[in-house]
Structure formats: C-alpha cells, structure tokens
Amino acid sequence: MLRLHEIRLPLDHTEAALPAAILERLGIPASDLLSFKVYKRSPDARKKSAILLSYAVDVELRDDAAVLARFAGKSHIGPTPDMAYRFVARAPENLTERPVIIGFGPCGILAALVLAQMGFRPIVLERGKAVRERTQDTWGLWRKQKLNPESNVQFGEGGAGTFSDGKLYSQIKDPRFLTRKVLDEFVKAGAPEEIQWINRPHIGTFRLVGMVEKMRAEIIALGGEIRFESKVEDIAVDNGQVTGVTVNGEFIPSRHVVLAVGHSARDTFQMVHQRGIYVEAKPFAIGFRIEHPQSLIDACRYGSFAGHELLGAADYKLVHHAKNGRAVYSFCMCPGGTVVAATSEEGRVVTNGMSQYSRNERNANAGLVVNVNPEDFGATPENPLAGMDFQRHWESRAFELGGRNYFAPAQRVGDFLARRPSTQLGSVEPSYKPGVTPTDLSTALPDYVIEAMREAIPAMARQIRGYDLPDAVLTGVETRTSSPIRIKRGPDYQSINTRGLYPGGEGAGYAGGIMSAAVDGIELAEAVALDIVGKA
Template identity: 70%
Template sequence: MLRVTELRLPLDHADGDLRAAVLARLDLPDDELIGYAVFRRAYDARRTSAITLTYTVDIEVADEAALLARRAGDRKLSPAPDTTYRFVARAARPPRLRPVVIGTGPCGLFAGLLLAQMGFRPLILDRGKAVRERTKDTWGLWRRSVLDPESNVQFGEGGAGTFSDGKLHSQISDPRHHGRKVLTEFVKAGAPPEILYVSKPHIGTFRLVTMVEQLRDTIEGLGGEYRFQSKVEDIDIAETQAGERRVRGVVLAGGEYIAADHVVLAVGHSARDTFAMLHARGVHVEAKPFSIGLRIEHPQSLIDRCRFGDHAGHKLLGAADYKLVHHAANGRAVYSFCMCPGGTVVAAASEPGRVVTNGMSQYSRNERNANAGIVVGISPADYPGHPLAGIAFQRHWEERAFAAGGGTYAAPGQRVGDFLAGRPSVALGAVVPSYRPGVHPTDLSTCLPDYAVAAIREALPAFDRQIKGFAMDDAVLTGVETRTSSPIRIRRDEAFQSVNTRGLYPAGEGAGYAGGILSAGVDGVRVAEAVALSMVEAPQGGL
C-alpha cells in the first residue's frame, strides 16, 4: 500500500470525487488504481465560507515501485506504514501466579485485554461495580444527591472516561501504532468504524457502556477474571537478600490476600487513598503539575455559528468544538479543557462533602449547550512540601465549592457577566445550566485561589475575541474543576516498573503517564507488553 496525503475537497463533494482526486494528484490512469481506503479525514474551517475536507488515503496500485519512481520527490506520496499489531510474547502455559491489574478504566482495560490475548489469564480488580450497576449509582448522585464513595463517576468499570465525551484522539508519540490497536479493539467491541479515520473521533457515554461490557466478555473468554467491589487496601512488598524491594501480593479490603509478583497499578487520578497507601509503603511518589478551574456553558448554536458559519449543522461537521489558550499577565496559563460539544456538565465527586465538575457528551452531541473546563495551570510550587500535598489542595477547593453550592452537592454557579464584574450572581439568565443535581447562584471567586480567579477573568475577554460571544453575560460558570489530571506521579523505569519496587507497574492517568481515553489505553498496551516480557523469554521484535 502507498499513502497519499493532503487531498483537499469541498465539504459537499460527490462520492466519486475522492477517487478522481487521487488519480489527478498522481497523474495515474484509472485502470492502475486497484483500490483505496481513507486513513484520515479532517476538516479545515479557517475560512467559514469555504470549509474543506482534507484526506489521507491509502491506495493499492498495480506497480508500486514504478509509481514511486515516477513520482520521485513527491513528499505527499510514500509507502503506507504497517500498523498491524504484533504481540511481543505468548504464554507457553498458564502462569503460576496470575498478573494482577488494579483498575478497569481505559488503561487497566487494555492492560487486561492484552495480557489475556497473550495467554496470561490476568486477574482484574476494581473497587467499584460493573458498569451498569455503577451507572445507577452515578444517577443516584445526579438525581437524588446521594453519593456512593466507591461507585461514581470516578470509580467503577470503565473508569472516569465512561462519563465523558469519549474523545479518542491524542498527541502522544506512538511509533508502534498502539493507538491503532486501541481503536481497532473498540470497533470490534461496537464503536462506530469511523473512529478509525476521522480526525477527532469520539464515542459518547451510552456507547462506551456497552463497549466496556463487550471487552469484559472478551477478556473473560480468554481466561481473564474480573472481581468488582474488590478494593486493594494494601500491597505486600518484601525486601530480597540483595536489598531489592519486590511486590509479593495485594490485600483486599476484606482481608483477603492475593499472591502476585506482577501488579499493574491503573487506579485513575482520583484514588487518593491508594496514593496515600503507596506512599506509606515507601513506593516512590512525587508531586506533579495539574490544573484547576471552572466549567463554562454556552448555547451550542453559538459555537457552531462562530466555527462553521453558514455550514453550521452540516452532518459531516457535527457539533463544533474549540481549543483555547491564554497566557495571563500574572504568569498563569489558562486553557480550555475536555471540551464537550452538545453535552452536559456532570457531578463528578468521589468523596463526601466535596463538589467536583466534569463534562460529558453522548455520541450524538445534540444537547443544547456546549461546555468546557476553563482551567489554570498550577505546579508543586503552589502546594509545596509533602508529595501528596496536591491532593490536600484539591480537597480544600472542592470543600469550598460544596459549601458555596449550599452543602447539597449542588454546584456553585455564576453568570459570566457577574464573574467579570466581581459581583455574586443572585439568578441565572438565558443559558440554562445542565449540571445536576442543580446549580446555586453565588460568587465563584471564593472557590478558587485568587491567582486563578484573576487569570480566568483576564482570559474570558481574550477568548471572546476568538469566539464572538464567549464572554456573553448569560454564559454560565460552575465550579470546581479539579480532576484535570493526577496530582502525583509514581516514577517508573524503562521496563515500566516502579523505580524502587520491582513487580509494580504504575500506569495510566493515576500514575501520571496518560491524559485521556486513548493515551491511557495506549499506556495499558505498553505496560502489558512489559509485564509479558518479564514473565517469559520472547524476542523483542514481536511474534
């Protein structure tokens, strides 16, 4: 196969125009093009009056060598890379001790899937419940203000990504095309095939629920075992005669001991009690930067018009998104985070007496509002001292938000016009907030550090210059957004093991090595490969 890049066509081109564009670009006779497949489709909306689609296409021709020679120097034609996934190892027999995967978010899910596909029969533990039971518990918070600390947006099968926009794009370096493996497995599990080629693929919560169940069935069919409501409260770490710390097993909340010498730690960014346990056991944990801020909501129609002009609502464009950054005068970076077109703001708390917001969309993205986090970057310098100080920092502002919202898991909210003017909101306007169990108008400046409030107040008018109406008076802010990423990193070496505890494989968002569904899934694949290679002798080149 050969790859042709940067084929540009009008938004409303005819079905046969792409083939014609390939032939014209390469000056190729029709009978020499045996077939083609779209590898990537993106849109260019910089000119709203003339939005174009940009294609990358893999083609099959009668004589590749002749075409490459004839088109020598054409930088938009090259051999298509081989994206076929190849397993790095296979278990010759069932392992004496199963590898244990802690967590069933995207990272743990793909670590478990890969280990199962390679024949290692992983044992997969999760403190929460299976995804449908967990969904009911999550609705309990949204509809009745009842929080289950072990089954919510953060904890349970599928991880935090289940209640999100389901974005499947990432900017990570991926030379071995692990992302393609993740997307392919998602399609097998029921995701729409378009996620393999659109530039910004997404799935949405409802589809993710059924896909997570299908992937569980696949893992169990290959000999893996799931155990829900199985919280790991301790890790048994022994010191060898050579002075090396090594994992020997895990202890569950009920006291059960599970022997294991390979433990994948994929607990997500909100497993604060687990982080404390690891630090107490001497596992190397360090503070890392993250961001905090607020959620903002606008009418989706406003974003669509600003981004797409007269093409707003076009079926190939869908609901418009945005990505914004502003560098404030006080040195803080303010940026949009987890933008959810046609979505809702959701209650994402996992601890009693605290309020946390996040964003979610369904596959259709057809809710009336667009929402995004408007967040401010912070660093360990803002919460110095203990490696876990970032957790205390998050909790402080989540508690302030809980109090400002009235102490009922309602979110504190404020009109953008009031926030910019520095006055509390006493009522909301034309933009109806989507957060449930409800929004309490107040003064959000009490829910964030002063430097964050100042930076966001400066950023909103700057964003309005890029998207007219972004700082509209009746746009709604709700607080607080604190779970943008993990506040800690569990340092690991080239073999993906903890730098001071052999057999422990920190992975995914919670360990500080991913940010989003796709990157977390990719990290799960990488860690599973490292575990497999440590359990058997296998050539590095793959099998």
C-alpha cells in the same frame, strides 16, 4: 500500498470526486487504481466561506514502486506504514503466576485484554461496580443527591472515561500505531467503524457502556478474572519486590502488579506512599466549567455551514498566557454535552463534562482551567501528596458555596468579569445536575486563578466571538484534570524503587484521556509479559 495526504474536496462533494482526485494527484489512468481506503478525514475550516474536507487515503496501484519513485521526496505521498499489531510474547504452558491489575478503566482494560490475548490470564481488581450497576449509582447523585463513594463517575468498570465525551484522540507520539490497536478493539466491541478514520473521533457514554461489557466478556473468555467491589487494601513489598496484594481480607500472591487506578484514587495513593513506593508531586490544573449555547460555537467555527451533518457540533481549543504567569486553557471540551457531578468523596463538589454520541444537547461546555504547581500547594519530597489536600480544600469550598447539598456554585460570565455576585441566571440554562446555586465564584479558587481567568475570557473572545457572552455560565469547580502525583517508573515500566509494580494510566501520572491511558495499558501489558517470560 501508498498513502496520500491532503486531498481537499468541497464539503458536499460527490462520491466520484475522491477517486477522481486521487487519479489527478497521481497523474495515472483509472485502470491503474486497483483500490483505495480512507485513512483519515478531517474538516478544513480555515476559510468559513468554503469549508473543505481533507482526506488521507491508502491506495493500491498496479505499480506502487514506479509511482513512489516518481514522487520521491514529496511529503504528501509515501508508502503506507505497517500498522498491524503484533504480540510481543506468549504465556508459557506452565504459567505458574498470574499478573494482577488494579483498576478497570481504559488503562486497566487494555492491559488486561492484551495480557489475556497473550495467554497470561490476568486477575483484575476493581473497587467499583460493574458498569450498569455503577450507572445507577451515578444517577443516584445526579437525580437524588445521594453519593456512593465507591461507585460513581470516578470509580467502577470503565473508569472516569465512561462518563465523558468518549474522546478517542490524543497528542501522544505513537510510532508503533498502538492507537490503531485500541481503535480496532473498540470497533470489535461495538464502536462505530468511523472512529478508525474520522478526525477527533468520539463515542459517548451510552455506547461506551456496551463496549466495556463486551471487552470484559472477551477477557473472561480468554481465562482472565475480573472482581468488582474489590478495593486493594495493601500492596506487599519484600526487599524492594512486590509479592502480592490484599483485597477484601484475601492475599493474592503475584510478582507482577499493574497499578492502573484513576486520578481520584486518593486512598490508594496514600497507601502506596506509606509502603515506601516512590511518589512525587506533579503539576495539574484547576478551574471551572464554562457553558455557551452550542449554536454560538457552531456559528463561530463554521459560519454558514453550521449544522452540516458532516461537521457535527463544533469544538474548540483555546489558550491564554496571563500577565501573572499562569496559563489558562480550555480542557476536555464537550460539544453538545452536559456538565456532570463528578465527586467521589462526601461533602465535596467536582465538575466534569460529558457528551453522548449524538452531541445534540443545547450547550457546549469545557473546563476553563489554570495551571498550578507543586510549590503552590506546598508539596515536598516528604509530603508529595499535598496536591490532594489542595484539591479537597477547594472541592469542600464548592460544596459550601453550592449550599451543602451537592448543588454546584455557578455564576454568569458577565457577573464574574464585573466582580459582582450572580443572584439569578440568564438565557444560558446550566446543565449541571442535581442543580446549581447562583453565587460569587471569586472565593471558589485561589486569587491567582481567578485573576488569570478574568483576563483570559475577554482575550479568548477575540478568537471565538461571544466567548465572553454575559449569560454564559461558569460552574465550579474543576479540580480533577489530572493526577496530582506521579508514581515514577523506569524504562522497564516498573516503579523506580519497587520491582514488579507497574504504575500507569492517569492515576500514576502517565496519561491524560481515554486513548493515552489505553495505549499506556498496552505498553504495561507488554512489559509484564516480557518480564514473565524472561525477555525483558
């Protein structure tokens, strides 16, 4: 088979247009085209007066070799790569040690699934609850202002990605097509098949819940074990080698432990650091959530084609380099979504964004964040966890500004730019639950962050007209963009000073989002399997 890229057709093209375009591109008669399959479809909206659909397709011909030879050197035509996933090892029949996985978010789920598929019968320890119970606890904060510190947006089956837009795209390098393995597993678990070929696929929270349950069931059916409400209290290390973990007072021996906790497992980070496992501070970003009418974003991105069913709700990605040296950028943009309460600690306010599969809510929201560096929060080699204290400080400040009841502080963009407090909100109704308190956000984050954001919003309005809409809403604070630490590992995926510990995913500083965390989980599983069978 061969793959053709950049076949562009009108948005409302007929079913026959795509095969006709393939024949024209290749210069072959219809009898030579045996079959074709869409590999990727994405909108080309560079000209809003004539939005196109751009296809990449895999085609089977009567004589692939002759056509490939004729188009040799052409970047848009080449052989279809082999994207099949192949297991790197199989568990021995006399398997005496079961690997342990700490955390059951995207990284932990894929690590457990692949290890189970290879026969290694992993034991998964998840501090939170199963996904449906966890959902009830999460709604407890959103509806009743009641937080469960162990079962919330951050902790529980599925990880933070369960209460998100369910974005399944990433900018990671993927020479082995591990993202295809992830998508295949998601489809098998109930995701729509379109995620395998549409550009920038997403699933949404409600569908993710059912998928997570099905993947859990497969892990168990293959001999794995999953324990909920099981927070790891200690990791035992003997002479630089992991020997097991303690959970709920029970010691579980294992010389292969995958640490796949999320970016908010602060107590676990403290325990890891206290055990002498190497940890270093890393940059991250902080800011606010910004909400606009989704119709504004659609009109700006798609013009007269806004609302077309093949385009859906429009998204955006914006960056501005401020005069004070800070980068301001949009983060985790959620078309047709809501801003959600995402704290995992009492007395703090944290925001995040979420969408359902339909993406049909009235507002678009995104994190509008500014980079911060270890020197900004006083991290040192002796105190690599200073970023956590920095996050906590601003989350506590947001709790105070919001009224100390888990309401979030909010401000109209017009007031924010004019440097005056908001006393009421305008035409854009904030979606954050349990609610917002109009206020002055100028003291909600460091001065250099506020300064950079005030410069960035009008500049971004030159890319998206109306981005500085006076009634658009800023809601604070967004502090959990990524982990404030990295648990450094070597090329064998093991901690650089603790053998048998495999740190990965967002919490360890090696991923950012569902897809990159899931791919990292596969690679961790492979590293563990190869080490157990002696092929590492």
